[in-house]
Amino acid sequence: MTNARHLQLPLDEATVRSxxxxxxxxxxxxxxxxAGLPTHERILEYLDRGQNLPMDLKGATLLHLGSYSRDTGDSLEILYMNPTTSTRFxxxxxxFIQEFGLRVVGGKGGLDTASTQAMQKTGCIYLSFLGGGAALHTTAIKRVVDVAWPDFIAHFRLTKLEVEKLGPLTVTIDAHGNSAYDRLRNTAEALFPEILKELEADRLRASATKS
Incomplete structure (x- = not known):
């Protein structure tokens, strides 16, 4: 963890772009x-109606993290927390990135080109979480600050947490339009014709052997 850069939230645009x-x-x-698709749908409904959200997202760090939690009266106890797939959103x-001026988003699996462009315009990064690292992520939670929309199941609720040294997390989309996911996809697409060619050659050799 000594090679990780420690960031104090909330972040300003200059720090994000660095x-x-x-x-x-x-x-x-x-x-x-x-971790909820219904949560994102409700946020969108609030935006469309011009209605204030129960939790301020301006300049926030919004992460796609699911949790196993239990109600404790007016709040939640987070028993463990792990990333969910961002591409669903x-x-x-x-x-959301542009209207709220989000500085950090994250989860696992990345986001698409439209989101990358919004991040470049706004000054926002995507952070990739270690899959299966629930124990590591959960130990970073110091307290539950606020919980909105209790009508949802626990891991769909909009939940604000205070964390300390959550990570290490990897910047996989930066605020300059660079995406590790785009690079991987482009590499795979470049290799695809050669893979098909080799498969066809193997098929022909197998046919020749049988005959």
């Missing part, structure tokens, strides 16, 4: 988490 794909970071401060994230 980060690049491949950087390792840890987060200390308040984050907002949810591609239809929502470009608008």
């Amino acid at each position: 980060l690049s794909v491949g950087d390792l970071v840890t987060l200390t401060g308040d984050i907002i988490v949810t 591609n239809p929502f994230m470009p608008r």
